[in-house]
Amino acid sequence: MNSSFNSPFVLPVNLNINNVSNTKAPQPLKGWTLAVKDLFHIDGIVTSAGNPDWADSHPLPTKTSETVSRLLDAGVQYVGKTITDELAYSLNGQNIHYPALVNCLDNERICGGSSSGSAVAVGRKLARIGLGTDTGGSIRIPASYNGLVGFRPSHGLISLKDVVPLAPSFDTAGWITNNIEDAVEIGKFLLPKSVEKHFMAAQPLVLNNLVESCEFKNELYTWLDSKFDKNWQSSLAVTSELLKDASDAFRVLQGREIWQTHGDWIKNTQPRFADDIQQRFQWCSTLSANDELAAIEQQQRLIKTVSLILNQQHYIVIPTTPGPAPRRDTSAREIAEYRKKLMQFTCIAGLTGCPQLHMPLFQQKNTAYGVSIIGPKNSDLELLFLGKQLMENIE
Known part of the structure; x- marks a missing residue:
């Protein structure tokens, strides 16, 4: 893994989250670190959707994404918002408004997008969970390029409330991890339990x-x-x-x-x-x-x-x-x-x-x-x- 790289986080990193959970419910992901793609609204933190003109023309969020809130309730530690391709409309992981992100395995290759920053944050061990969105491949592609696990859920299964959309009929919220065990644990918390046995003899x-x-x-x-x-x-x-x-x-x-x-x-x-x-x-x-x-x-x-x-x-x-x-x-x-x-x-x-x-x-x-x-x-x-x-x- 290369040691020289640009930060995958939108700077300055604002850790002052206004809705840190006070829940007394079990926290199965307590202490896990979370990097959040800069499409998910967080109360009091700018959402730029990868483009400064978006940030300048939209109000400061006053609500936190339902999915981010659930992860906070599970005990995760938020470590920053991550760079996304502009409005998530690219699969390359390159954004002209930020220092170039590079592949975690080879500086001469692209990292893939649009959940580029979330993938790089996980690949560089700066976060345990990379929360992203996937419309046309934006989780699966950077996961593949950087040697990570990437999961795109069924459409509509994970809440996209208070998230900047791209194409709502295809947008999904998913996650990137360094290993399959972490991906499963996140799924056990976020996903509904299925009553069907789809793969018993598949x-x-x-x-x-x-x-x-x-x-x-x-x-x-x-x-x-x-x-x-x-x-x-x-x-x-x-x-x-x-x-x-x-x-x-x-x-x-x-x-x-x-x-x-x-x-x-x-x-x-x-x-x-x-x-x-x-x-x-x-x-x-x-x-x-x-x-x-x-x-x-x-x-x-x-x-x-x-x-x-x-x-x-x-x-x-x-x-x-x-x-x-x-x-x-x-x-x-x-x-x-x-x-x-x-x-x-x-x-x-x-x-x-x-x-x-x-x-x-x-x-x-x-x-x-x-x-x-x-x-x-x-x-x-x-x-x-x-x-x-x-x-x-x-x-």
């Missing part, structure tokens, strides 16, 4: 098209054969064409909601954005109702296909990303092309609302990458326990 089903297009397919196949004694199934039901169409549909549906959510503020405030983010917002403004209807059709195709798989006593196994984090000197054009490919890996959970757990199984030469499991909607706690089981004996 079999792993691997989406071959994604595996074949990732850079570490041989390692992944070796792990599958070893872990399941070659007793796993593969599927071509989620075709390359379906994944491409689904990824495009996600971008459109997300973009329509982003403009509906933030379009008026952008037009009225004229905030300064990084060029790539400005271009994406501009593109969002051009999307029509007909574009949205066509994208919904593609979303429903994916939902139907994935539901058939999950209803047949399977959970889905995919590589979380195409490979390790891109280098920081990768051209803007190459990053834009890579983003399109990356979103074919991340769009399944986004469009279906299913939970996804990233497991950091592989690391070499200062790079990390891993595998995700996706379960039926609201199988979250069981999925975390399954992940813990699958990660046993991982060196």
Whole structure:
């Protein structure tokens, strides 16, 4: 791990939280340190959402996010708000308004975003819990790039009240940790207990098209054969064409909601954005109702296909990303092309609302990458326990 790095925290770090819990209830996470993505409101602390113009044009929060409050009630120690990509609309972990964050394993690679600061805070052992949001991959991607555990819950399961939205139909609140045991403990506190037994006899089903297009397919196949004694199934039901169409549909549906959510503020405030983010917002403004209807059709195709798989006593196994984090000197054009490919890996959970757990199984030469499991909607706690089981004996 590199010793020279910029702080992942929004400075100055304000530790004067006005609603520190006085609860007498049990505190299962007592003493755990918490880094909070700068989208979650905390009473008396500025929320900038990664952009100074947002902070300047919005009032100081007078309420604390429900999810942050629950964690405080559990006994966590807040250590600061963390840098996010602007309005969370990027997967790179680069923000022109702050000193550059770098990968925890290699200074020459990006850290991924948009929950970039939360991931780096955990990866640098500055916090035990990195609280973030995930719309199109913003927890799963930085977790993968930095060799961490990342969990995106089922859509709507964790409260996003008093959190700056991006695209509400896809936004989720989740967490990043250094190990699966911590991720499970957080889930045991935050997640509702499921009455169903989704994985009693479940079999792993691997989406071959994604595996074949990732850079570490041989390692992944070796792990599958070893872990399941070659007793796993593969599927071509989620075709390359379906994944491409689904990824495009996600971008459109997300973009329509982003403009509906933030379009008026952008037009009225004229905030300064990084060029790539400005271009994406501009593109969002051009999307029509007909574009949205066509994208919904593609979303429903994916939902139907994935539901058939999950209803047949399977959970889905995919590589979380195409490979390790891109280098920081990768051209803007190459990053834009890579983003399109990356979103074919991340769009399944986004469009279906299913939970996804990233497991950091592989690391070499200062790079990390891993595998995700996706379960039926609201199988979250069981999925975390399954992940813990699958990660046993991982060196």
